[in-house]
């Protein structure tokens with residue numbers, strides 16, 4: 001890692017910055033906390049206890065300050081954030097599962113919508129704060145089941161409670177930005193820039209959440225069992241976990257520099273070739289781990305979107321961001337992580353991050369230049 005000069009990535013902006021990651025005990029949050037820590041940031045996390053055993057955050061053993069706190073408790077969230085007084089907040093804490101949102105819509109809306117309100121409301125009173133990146137989802141858009149990718153200026157929607165909660169989070173973010181953090185208002189008091197980030201279906205090592213296809217198949221493979229595919233034809237924009245994170249960090253970099261034009265919504269989706277069906281994803285994964293086995297579950301299930309694609313032209317053009325890994329590498333790296341974990345008891349997250357950064361540098365992606 002030393003040769004990489006990792007703390008110079010993203011213009012070296014994160015070194016010694018106080019950074020809050022909400023949802024740090026989860027899949028994406030744990031990778032983000034690790035990456036920020038490697039860049040020399042002072043990292044604080046707010047989340048519930050890790051959602052599974054094993055879990056990535058415990059395996060990483062990062063030296064960060066962790067607050068186990070429900071994001072729905074406004075007073076506590078305010079107390080913690082005021083105590084930290086961060087430079088930037090990456091807000092990832094959420095109930096992120098579509099099927100669970102059918103079983104528990106109230107908690108899904110409370111956590112996702114009111115959790116975000118609590119973070120943004122507190123942000124109004126934090127004296128050191130310069131930026132907030134709110135993480136939503138590709139599912140925030142009104143899904144028209146068409147062939148084209150969704151652009152940032154399209155309508156919010158969502159047919160199920162999870163997707164609609166993420167559409168609501170986008171609306172809340174826009175309202176807070178317009179009302180209290182308006183970038184066109186040059187007041188000294190109004191110095192916090194707020195952006196939102198929408199990404200696709202993320203895969204990668206260290207995810208043990210239930211009801212996620214890749215997690216389900218590797219867990220089954222580890223005990224030589226097979227998995228039932230519920231939505232084999234559903235097509236998703238699969239991407240390695242580090243891809244959206246490089247987008248969030250890229251966005252945070254611009255906001256921390258005070259660049260007001262970046263305080264809006266951004267898509268960070270994969271290349272078109274990564275839009276494949278669940279069935280094709282599993283068949284590709286099987287090439288990397290012969291123990292993967294599956295069957296079809298033909299029973300009735302709640303509605304999930306059939307086709308969803310993001311158009312990331314804006315991030316590619318303006319942020320000079322782009323995906324690093326194509327479909328084959330995305331799947332290979334994911335399966336390799338779990339094989340190393342289950343067969344050799346190795347946690348290769350640091351090595352994977354290093355490989356990802358080196359590949360980004362080979363592609364001369366703007367954020368990776370040191």
Ligand SMILES: NC(=O)c1ccc[n+]([C@@H]2O[C@H](COP(=O)([O-])OP(=O)(O)OC[C@H]3O[C@@H](n4cnc5c(N)ncnc54)[C@H](O)[C@@H]3O)[C@@H](O)[C@H]2O)c1
Pocket residue numbers: 022023024025026027028029046047048049050051069070071072091092093094095096111135136137138199200201202203209
């Ligand atoms: N994983 C994906 O494919 C994907 C795709 C698009 C968007 N997202 C979004 O990315 C973010 C992170 O998702 P993930 O995949 O890491 O999910 P995850 O389930 O692995 O992690 C969720 C995190 O949120 C925390 N959390 C949940 N409820 C909370 C509460 N009431 N109070 C405090 N913390 C709470 C959990 O403790 C955990 O740390 C979410 O906002 C999710 O909607 C994920």
